[in-house]
Amino acid sequence: MKTDSVIKVEKLTAILDDKIILSDVSFKAYSGDVTAILGSSGSGKTVLLKHLLGLYPGEGNAVSVMGLNPSQLDEGQQKHFYTRLGVFYQNGALLNSLTVGENVALPLHQHTDLPPDLIERLVKLKLRLVNLQGSYNMFPSSLSGGMLKRAALARAIIMDPPLLFCDEPGSGLDPVSLASLDNLILNLQKLLGMTVIMITHEVSSIFRVADRIIFIDQGKVIFEGTLPEALKSQNKALMEFFRKGRGD
Ligand SMILES: Nc1ncnc2c1ncn2[C@@H]1O[C@H](COP(=O)(O)OP(=O)(O)O)[C@@H](O)[C@H]1O
Ligand SMILES: [Mg+2]
Incomplete structure (x- = not known):
């Protein structure tokens, strides 16, 4: 049983433009793991990432990252926080x-x-x-x-950084380049001892890299567990996601 959580989210709800984007989201991510946050496009993954990064200042106490509430950092904590995490965005930027x-x-x-x-x-x-x-x-x-x-x-x-966030790192890559990027992330994670949070909708990536999976559907966490547990899960939405991703 793992106890050393790097990220703890407890009942996070996010409302944007009067729309509920995240609803009572709770999960943990553990030190040294690659945790994949997966879900189809528009399910709320990037909005969740923004909460983890403290981009919605002044929000409540639902989120803890490396022991800090990213939405309520004072100046000293900000420096400490942002030098200890890396972010790898969708488009490279x-x-x-x-x-x-x-x-x-x-x-x-x-x-x-x-x-x-x-x-x-x-x-x-x-x-x-x-x-x-x-x-x-x-x-x-x-x-x-x-x-x-x-x-x-x-x-x-x-x-x-001890903590690396990747938001759809493989988007736009052909399958061969995607596989080599996944393997590179995995090698670096081991070499540098990082905890990795990988947001993705690529099923092939999940099979290559994930230790644990948080599956988000329409703003709700509907599965949290290890990759083998996810594969055995009878959760309909998750099964459908894997089936579609495999192309069968
Ligand atoms: N700043 C915003 N204002 C209003 N709605 C937003 C905003 N950002 C994202 N959304 C909406 O939140 C939902 C989830 O978006 P997002 O987290 O980007 O999805 P994804 O899982 O593809 O990363 C979408 O319906 C999107 O339109
Ligand atoms: Mg996104």
Whole structure:
């Protein structure tokens, strides 16, 4: 029985534009696990992520991440909080006017006073870890889709965060690139000892990476458990999701 939860959500309800987007959402994510938050498009996954990241300031006490309430951080806690988590967004979101090296270095410039030569070494090390050793001086526009994702991943882990959030990391990739990105995330998770929260609607990704699954349907958690438990579950919506995802 696991007890070391990194994330604890208890009865989170989110209302946007008078619409209930999340309803009484409760779950835990544990240290060292890859927890997959899955659900079809529009089910509320990104809204949930935004709550975990504290992007709805002043909200209640439903969410705890690394022991803190992300919606009610004071200035000191904010610095501590945001340097200890990495976020890997859907579209990569690199700045096109900066080189790959400069993009990956951004969090180090923002959060540390490290000298430029050390920053360069740290960036090159992370680029090697994501198999982009030759791309330090390249601009995002000259990278393939898979390379852009890996550059964004390097930036997300540049501070060695204990907690990494990925929101639909594989979106837009072909199946082969998706598999290699999943494997890369898994390798990095082991190498750096990270806890990973992966939001996805890709069933193939879940089979490759997930230790535990939180399944969200129309703003409600309808399953929480390990991958083997999910596969044995008789929950209709979950079975349907797996069936569709496998393409049968
Ligand atoms: N800022 C917002 N204002 C109003 N509705 C929103 C807002 N953000 C998201 N929604 C709605 O919340 C629902 C869940 O969205 P989202 O969390 O982005 O889904 P997904 O599971 O695909 O990530 C959708 O119906 C979306 O239209
Ligand atoms: Mg989303």
